[in-house]
Amino acid sequence: MKTLLKLSILFASLLPVITSCKKDDDEVTKPRNINESELITTVKLVMVDSANANSTYTAVFKDEDGEGGNAPSIFDTIRLAANTTYNVEVILLDESKTPVDTISKEVEEEGKEHQFFYSASGGADIHISYLDADDNGVPVGLKVKFRTGSVTSGKNGKLKVVLKHQGENKPVTGLGDPSIGDTDVEIDFPVLLY
């Protein structure tokens, strides 16, 4: 009997521990919707003929569910006239949100931490020059000029668009350094000059 008494005291003293534990259990059944986090779903290049404002072409890359999951739903080829100059604006969107979040605005605000880099390859004859700059006078690359050359032969023409997040490491003079920072965007658009 005495043993039983002692045992029950033992159990009783352990009880507070079990009951004292509960908390954040309700949150488990209410997960966050990942789509609430920031995502670049869409990269748009809006290219306007500098001689004719009515002649525009927009190339889009769109991957609504971000990295992994489904493949990109839109991946356009850049089709531009040969021997023409275009004023180009880059728009980054998060279309997983309503309303749609324009991420390129944030890049503009944080111009001193970001830079776009462009390079053409595979026979795509495009000369690229920057039209904008951050507070230090270093390009950001949201606005650029494309000067196209001769008609593309073959199907391997590419334009690489890279956005680097360089933080405090972004140079304060010169035209920037593509080797610095983390890549937020890197897309190889197929190019066709006609």
Added chain:
Amino acid sequence: MQYKYLVISIGILLQLPLLLVAQKVDVEPCTYKLSGVVIDGESNQPLPGAVVGVRDIAKAAVADTSGKFEIMHLCAGDYVVECRLLGYKVLISTIRISEDAYRKFILHSDTCMMESVVIIAERNDIEKEYTQLVFELSGKSLDLTRGLSLGESVKKIPGVNAIQSGPTIFKPVIQGVYGNRILIMNNGVRLEGQQWGVEHAPEIDPFLANKITVIKGASGVRYGADAIGGVLLIDSKDLRKSPGIDGEVNLVGISNSRGGAGSVRMDYAPAQIKGLSFRIQGTVKRAGNFSAPDYFLKNTGYKEQNFSWQAGYQKKKFGLEAFYSLYNSDAGIFSASHIGNLTDLKNAIASDVPLETSGFSYKVARPYQKVAHELSKVQGHYKFNKWGTLNLSFARQYNNRAEFDKHKSSNASNDESQVRFKITTHTANVNFAHYTARNFSGELGAEVILQSNTTGGTAKSFIPNFRSYAGGIYFIEKWKKERLGLEAGIRYDQKRMKAFMYENNVLVTPVYRFSNFSGSVGSSYDLNENVKLHLNFGSAYRPPSVNELFSDGLHHGAARIEKGDRGLRTEVAYNTSLSAHYHYGKVFGELTVYNNFINDYIYLAPSVKYDAGTGAYVPDYVLTVRGAFPSFTYTQVNAVFTGMDFAFNDSLSRNIIINSRFSLLRAVNRNTGTHLVLIPPANMEYGIKYLFHYSEKLKDPFIAFSHLLVLKKEKVLEYEDFKEPPPTYILFNLEAGATLYVNKQPIDISLAATNVLNSRYRDYLDRFRYFSDGIGRNILLRVKIPFNHSFKSK
């Protein structure tokens, strides 16, 4: 070059049988027996595991669970008998044998510890309990790891490695098996954090431990799910049994990171209430950027603050104990390892030096991890007169892990973390161990685990919210008579898990159920007083972890898309090991061969597709806004791990001890015959230790030199990794230490230098080997000041 070392190793191996033979020579018919009991001077309790040894003739016995021992076949004569147990003062007495003798040895605790043990501390006390392979770090050998993280501390044990992410994050690897497959028990409670991540280190303050035990091989029956590769037991010192106050202060200085650690433990047992005992313990660690031989590793500093308390009440029949620990760490992640996309990764790999370097700084900046882990436990036991002991324990753990990316999300207004996991785990255990009767001892137990996890932060994460319930029952029975020990156990477990997550803006709640039987059979056989053989078969299982089921996204540090598979089955391991222990005076040797079949072994396999143009399989890239990434999927294969571990110590003279250890392992996918990734390469260490003569003021002074060799990992599949395994490397280490007596107050001081030559090297198991060399020369200064004051009991 590599073969040369292999030859040396084999040479040392060959010495082993010679010693066995040499030892057999002096057998003469002696018939007397020395038996007796070993008890604790303060509590009068028996001391199982105490070693009673007869000097000069190298006969010894280990006290059994009731403290009893027997030494057979003694000739008539005078003998010097030593009785020792870790944590107690050595007792030496002279015994005249002219007939069978019985002695009672009373040991008194020794807070300043004792006995310099090379690599492996006293093993005998636990061999009694396990037929499995067990290694223990305690006493001086544990002291020599102070200041290191848990994963790094156990690397000295043969067959144990660590997967690291830079200089501060280590995850233990036992016989090639890692991650969720290694169970860590913190003071009897299974550690439940976010162990699925390779860059998630165990949330334990190693200063808490008085003893770190490594059990190699599948141990599912005793410890439940996940113990496929083995178990790490972290145990703090037993609470004080006699009234008084004691404790210790540990200080460590680390040159490489200009860091330091300080830890204080204080135990108190009041004289007024007998049986009541308390402890408080706390640790502070701080380090700045570590450095490789040629450059600093930017943002590799860390901060850690830990605290624990313990209280116990012990009576003859029952005991109650409460334990609480809090672990808090901020660990910087090496900046140059944070990669935006595959092009960045390729650039980083192509560069000989990290693309981001810095000077020295203590600042822990982005990217970093902030982890808090809290453990509360209450446990009690009751000793029934006839039957045995009933143990009950309840524990609650709360783990809060926040990971901060290199850059904060640009739409985040404050300094939010990108991902945050909060996991709460409740465990309840009941266990009944019956007293030894007719050579049988054993236990029957049950365990319940409730777990709930929530995921937060601003970015996509690998694991969803989930809630799980798991339960298991087990029964283990042991039989020991004379030279032979047998053990068998069986266990049944069930687990139910429900996940809560959004998929395309719809809440889904998949449910999983897992159930499994595991079993083990083991035996130990004493060939003679010096050689003991162990043969063990064990099984264990592991349900797929949440990340393996649900991952779908970009792993930034690794520059790859990782995809889970919701159809994964439970992993099951069948482990066989055979080992021989040899112990003769100061000579100690151990050889283990093992084979671990893991069916449905889950690993991250690269997705490949058939390229009709070249007729070969090429990596399957996934196109994203950040560029193309290789895609990896959690895949199940039948694997087999086969290997051997070897350790050997010998005293060449009274002053010189040599030691060596090496491990070989081969891990193969049985379906294809190809080798698995992230498996430790062959590694070996040789050392020599010189013990000086000592004076009253300076005890146990020593100097040791060792040399670590890690061979290049061969036969890895090229397309499964971004970079070829690093070449073979050799590191030289030096150690020196002594116990200084200042007015009878002992002070342990040691100085250790690792990578003395400041060599450049990269380790295959270091995930940051793509970006930087391993750390350069590091000098650690360790000081330990124990203190003890007993109250006069009334």
